[in-house]
Amino acid sequence: MAVIAVYNIKGGVGKTATAVNLSYLSAREGRKTLLCDMDPQGSSTFYFRIRPDRKFNTKKLLKGGKHIDQSIRGTDFPWLDLLPADFSYRNIDIALDDMKKSRQRISRVLKPLRREYQNIFIDCPPNITLLSENIFYAADHILVPLIPTTLSHLSLQQLYRFLEEIGESRSKVMVFFSMVEKRKKMHWELMRQLIKKKGVLPALIPYLADIEKMGLYRQPVGAALPQSPAALAYVDLWREISKRMEKS
Amino acid sequence: MPTTGHRARTAPGGRRSIWSLPASLEVGPLIADLAKAFQVQPEKDLTRVRKWFDTHDWRLYRRKLLLFQEQCQWHLIHRDSEEQATAFSGGKCEQYRYSWDFPVSRMRVLLEPVLSIRSLLPLATLQTISRCRRILNRDGKTIALVYFDDHETRETGARFSTVTLKGMRGYDSGFKEVSGFFAAYGMGNEVAPYAPFEQGVRSTGRTPLDYSSKFRAKLQPQMTARQAMALIYRQLLETMERNEQGIIHDLDSEFLHDFRVAVRRTRSGLGLVRDVLPRAVLERAKKDFSRLGSITGATRDLDVYLLDREKYLARLPEKLRPHLDSFFTDMAGRRDKEQRRLSAYLRSPEYRKLIGHWHAYLHGLDQGDETPNSVRPVMELAREIICRRYTKVMKRGKAINDASPDEELHRLRIQCKKLRYAMEFFASLFPAAEIKRAVKQLKKLQDNLGSFNDLSVQQDMLRSYLAGLRPGSRKNQDLATAIGGLLTNLHHEQQEVRRHFDAASQHFSSEKNLLLYRNMFT
Numbered sequence: 204m205a206v207i208a209v210y211n212i213k214g215g216v217g218k219t220a221t222a223v224n225l226s227y228l229s230a231r232e233g234r235k236t237l238l239c240d241m242d243p244q245g246s247s248t249f250y251f252r253i254r255p256d257r258k259f260n261t262k263k264l265l266k267g268g269k270h271i272d273q274s275i276r277g278t279d280f281p282w283l284d285l286l287p288a289d290f291s292y293r294n295i296d297i298a299l300d301d302m303k304k305s306r307q308r309i310s311r312v313l314k315p316l317r318r319e320y321q322n323i324f325i326d327c328p329p330n331i332t333l334l335s336e337n338i339f340y341a342a343d344h345i346l347v348p349l350i351p352t353t354l355s356h357l358s359l360q361q362l363y364r365f366l367e368e369i370g371e372s373r374s375k376v377m378v379f380f381s382m383v384e385k386r387k388k389m390h391w392e393l394m395r396q397l398i399k400k401k402g403v404l405p406a407l408i409p410y411l412a413d414i415e416k417m418g419l420y421r422q423p424v425g426a427a428l429p430q431s432p433a434a435l436a437y438v439d440l441w442r443e444i445s446k447r448m449e450k451s
Numbered sequence: 452m453p454t455t456g457h458r459a460r461t462a463p464g465g466r467r468s469i470w471s472l473p474a475s476l477e478v479g480p481l482i483a484d485l486a487k488a489f490q491v492q493p494e495k496d497l498t499r500v501r502k503w504f505d506t507h508d509w510r511l512y513r514r515k516l517l518l519f520q521e522q523c524q525w526h527l528i529h530r531d532s533e534e535q536a537t538a539f540s541g542g543k544c545e546q547y548r549y550s551w552d553f554p555v556s557r558m559r560v561l562l563e564p565v566l567s568i569r570s571l572l573p574l575a576t577l578q579t580i581s582r583c584r585r586i587l588n589r590d591g592k593t594i595a596l597v598y599f600d601d602h603e604t605r606e607t608g609a610r611f612s613t614v615t616l617k618g619m620r621g622y623d624s625g626f627k628e629v630s631g632f633f634a635a636y637g638m639g640n641e642v643a644p645y646a647p648f649e650q651g652v653r654s655t656g657r658t659p660l661d662y663s664s665k666f667r668a669k670l671q672p673q674m675t676a677r678q679a680m681a682l683i684y685r686q687l688l689e690t691m692e693r694n695e696q697g698i699i700h701d702l703d704s705e706f707l708h709d710f711r712v713a714v715r716r717t718r719s720g721l722g723l724v725r726d727v728l729p730r731a732v733l734e735r736a737k738k739d740f741s742r743l744g745s746i747t748g749a750t751r752d753l754d755v756y757l758l759d760r761e762k763y764l765a766r767l768p769e770k771l772r773p774h775l776d777s778f779f780t781d782m783a784g785r786r787d788k789e790q791r792r793l794s795a796y797l798r799s800p801e802y803r804k805l806i807g808h809w810h811a812y813l814h815g816l817d818q819g820d821e822t823p824n825s826v827r828p829v830m831e832l833a834r835e836i837i838c839r840r841y842t843k844v845m846k847r848g849k850a851i852n853d854a855s856p857d858e859e860l861h862r863l864r865i866q867c868k869k870l871r872y873a874m875e876f877f878a879s880l881f882p883a884a885e886i887k888r889a890v891k892q893l894k895k896l897q898d899n900l901g902s903f904n905d906l907s908v909q910q911d912m913l914r915s916y917l918a919g920l921r922p923g924s925r926k927n928q929d930l931a932t933a934i935g936g937l938l939t940n941l942h943h944e945q946q947e948v949r950r951h952f953d954a955a956s957q958h959f960s961s962e963k964n965l966l967l968y969r970n971m972f973t
Contacts (some may be wrong), residue, residue: 252592256621276621277465279585279593284620421591 205448206313206323208342212358214329217348217381219246220414222326224437225346225444227423230283234321237275239313240288241338242328243295248287251278252421255287261295265302267312280426284320296333305333306369310341331365339371344448348381348408351393373402377447379440380407406443408436465595465618466626470638471646472612478582478599481614481636485584485597488632492593494583500605502576503648506569507697507706512659514565517645520546525558533644537561547571549703568758570703575651576605586629594618594625602647609654613647614638662693664709666716670879672830676727677818679829683720683876685813687713692806699794704754707793711751714743719872723836729819732812739805750793753786756912766940767933774933777926778916833877837972840870848896848956857907860952864900867893881971889971892964899948899955906945913938 209222219242226238240247248255256274263270275284299305316323327338339345347362349355363373378397383390397403408414413424413433420427425434472478485491501519505511511518515530523544527536539558547553548570550562579602586595598615616633618626643649649659668683690713697706718740721733728736756763760779764772796802812818824832847863871893878886917934920927958964 252590254590274621277619 204317204321205343206317206325206341207344207346207444207448208325208327208338209346209348210325210327210335210338210362211329211347211349211355212331212361213350213355216329216350216355217408217414218242218329219250219326220417221346221348221381221408221437221440222324223247223250223417224423224425224434225441226283226322226324227280227425228437228441229322229324230280231425233282235282235284235319236322236324237284237286237316237320238278238324238326239286240326241292241334242288242326243290243292244328245288245290247326248285250417250421250423251276251285253278253285253287255289259287260289260291261298262291264289264292264295265298265308265312268315271312271316279422288326292328292334299333299337306336306340309334309337313341331361335365336369339366339369339375342375344444344451345376346444347376347378349378349397350382351380351390351397353389353393356393356397374451376402377404377444378402379404379443382410383407384410404440404443404447406436406440408433408440411436465620465622467618467644468616468630468633468641469644469646470614470633470640471642471650472599472614473637473639476637478601478612482582482584482599484636485629485632489629490587490589492585492587494585497581497583498578499581500576500578503574503651504571505574506566507572507694507702508569508662508664509660510565510567510569516565517648518562518571525553527558527561530645531643546573568703569705572702574657575648575655577647577651578603578605579647586625588622588625594622595629597629600647602651604651604654607654609650611647611650613642664690664705664712666690666875668876668879670829670877672828672880674829675826676724676829676832677822677825679877680720680724680727681813681818684717684809687717687720688806688809688813695797699797701790701794704751704758707747707751707754711744711747714740714747716872716875718744719869720876723840723869723873724824724832724876726822726824727832728825729822732819736809739809743805746796747793750786750789752912753782753789756782757786763937767936771933771936774929775937777930778934829877830880833873833880834972837870837873837877840866840873841968841972844870845960848960851952851956853953857903860900860903860949861907864897864904867897867900871897885967885971889964889967892959892967896955896959899952903945903948903952906941906948910938910941910945913941 207225209218209225211218222238222240226236230236238247238251245255253276256276259270259274263274271286275286277283278285299308302308304311313323325338325342327335347359349359359378362376366373366376378400380390380394383394385391394407398405409432411431411433413428413431417424417427424431425437428434472481499521501521504518504520511527512530516527516536517530518525518527520526523542524538524540525547526538528534529536537557539553539556541554545552549568550559550566553559553562579600582599584597584599585593586597588594596617596619598613598617600613600615602611602613603609604611614633616626616629652659666686668679668686670679670682674682691710694706694710694713697703698710718737721728721737721740757779764775767775844863844866847859847866851859851863871890874886874890874893878890913934917931917938920931922928
């Protein structure tokens with residue numbers, strides 16, 4: 204049983220693709236899995252062809268309990284459910300700030316769901332806010348997709364500093380390289396520098412058109428193109444992550 | 452649109468309805484009409500073969516569990532929800548008989564207390580061709596799944612079709628729409644999720660819960676004594692017949708146990724309920740059933756020693772335990788020999804003739820001449836017999852004191868047994884709660900006497916085994932030491948049980964119990 208937050212300060216690094224494909228793989232193993240779409244853009248929700256519940260919003264999310272139960276949707280895949288995002292999440296920090304123990308709110312909301320689901324994935328919005336702090340507090344693992352560029356590297360260091368500041372352990376962080384372009388020399392250089400560091404996974408996700416096309420066929424690559432290099436790359440990545448999760 | 456992940460059967464979440472396809476409907480047009488009414492996405496057809504298991508007396512089904520093997524993997528599921536309790540795959544495609552044959556696993560942990568000493572029997576093999584259709588909304592999202600399943604029982608070729616509608620969490624309206632469509636289509640009443648299992652099992656001639664080792668004869672107070680006794684004997688004979696094959700094929704030790712209990716009950720009835728059957732019939736039955744009792748005795752005795760192996764070992768210090776190995780090997784060898792003899796007997800013309808004769812009398816139209824008790828109302832006779840047995844138990848019980856020889860306790864045990872059987876025969880004529888209480892009180896006394904007797908029989912057997920051991924060899928010396936230890940331990944326990952007899956006896960003859968029995972039976 205684990206809560207896995209997929210996070211990066213930067214946008215457009217493949218967070219949603221990661222959350223969608225890994226939660227799909229977790230469910231395919233027969234583990235009851237929930238994907239929480241916390242990004243107000245609702246991309247994960249879109250990928251599963253789900254429309255958010257009109258009655259659901261930030262307030263209900265933070266209340267938790269039956270408000271969440273009623274909003275969870277079954278995806279087209281056995282064992283995989285989704286908690287759709289709502290556009291009102293864009294102002295979630297204001298709502299959190301008004302609450303007592305504002306850092307632990309999400310953790311409390313997830314508590315009953317931990318009993319129902321074996322794995323819970325959180326697709327996080329790209330920023331560092333009170334919501335991120337909440338998610339870091341609630342998560343057992345923070346999975347960071349990283350495009351091997353200098354700026355990405357900097358953002359990773361920012362994340363580590365932030366975790367230190369809020370008193371969260373760096374050991375929660377698992378980093379993997381995302382959208383890797385083999386013909387770019389700089390990608391290789393950076394990966395060579397980082398690969399030896401603690402918490403960096405050897406499995407990587409290449410930059411592939413099949414992953415970008417998820418927006419067209421609106422389902423995980425493993426379901427649409429099970430034998431494609433993209434699908435197999437996620438299988439490798441999930442295997443690597445499961446191994447590490449078991450160890451910790 | 453999704454083309455994989457077509458295993459949604461056991462995934463929890465949404466609602467589910469199952470219909471058996473009425474004979475008046477054909478699947479082809481039904482699927483076509485469904486596609487006209489909704490946006491439908493077909494999935495690949497799947498074929499699965501499941502072999503279903505339970506014990507002879509439905510121990511899994513009774514606990515609302517079902518067990519099947521599919522492609523070498525064992526699945527234990529909850530009967531009503533079809534949710535999986537656990538699955539087990541041992542790698543090799545083995546067919547396990549007893550719970551302890553399973554390698555250590557959650558499956559074994561769950562099965563052990565339920566199956567106890569009973570073996571798993573294959574009930575039916577169901578081959579299912581499953582055609583799945585996804586019902587989509589305008590976004591192409593699946594909002595419900597429909598399965599058109601054709602089941603065939605491999606053993607009999609019997610066929611059965613079901614339609615299953617499975618909803619998705621958060622899409623209740625979709626479920627309702629499709630459900631409404633089926634209702635309008637004339638689908639009829641829903642069936643249980645395990646209906647295909649039941650149909651398959653039925654086609655092989657069995658029905659869930661069609662066997663229980665409990666004796667339950669439904670008598671009517673206005674029946675004549677002969678009608679009532681014939682009904683009781685018929686039921687006991689049926690129990691015997693239903694256990695024959697299990698004994699012959701040595702499926703587990705409970706078949707013989709249940710068979711013997713039915714024989715004992717019959718013998719007890721023949722002795723207790725006098726002047727009801729024609730004299731010639733009675734004499735012959737008494738002789739025949741006495742023979743059945745003795746011919747089945749040896750195997751059962753040996754079964755009991757082998758089943759109690761762990762209990763025997765626990766009575767000895769650890770160091771002495773291995774010395775008993777040769778004793779149990781010896782017992783197992785003897786048991787196999789006896790079992791083969793018994794099995795041969797049950798297949799012999801002699802046995803068939805014996806049973807055939809009894810069967811013909813009980814089921815025949817001509818039940819013979821009237822006898823002094825044959826036309827008396829059963830109620831009257833029942834009261835009379837139970838009263839007589841009760842008085843005897845009380846009389847013998849009171850006569851026993853600390854100085855009485857063991858023989859006296861043995862006789863009391865026999866009297867109690869007769870009373871117990873008499874009460875069980877006629878239980879349905881009396882108020883259920885009271886008869887239950889009366890039996891429970893008697894059982895407490897019987898438990899004490901039973902333990903006392905078992906301990907005495909065990910000591911006798913060990914002593915005679917010891918006497919037959921050839922002296923000299925080291926192995927036999929060790930064995931003799933272990934048996935000596937056992938004897939001491941058994942003797943002490945027997946004395947302990949005897950010490951508790953007084954309390955048990957006084958409890959049974961308490962004022963409250965006296966009233967309970969008097970009110971009911973006089």
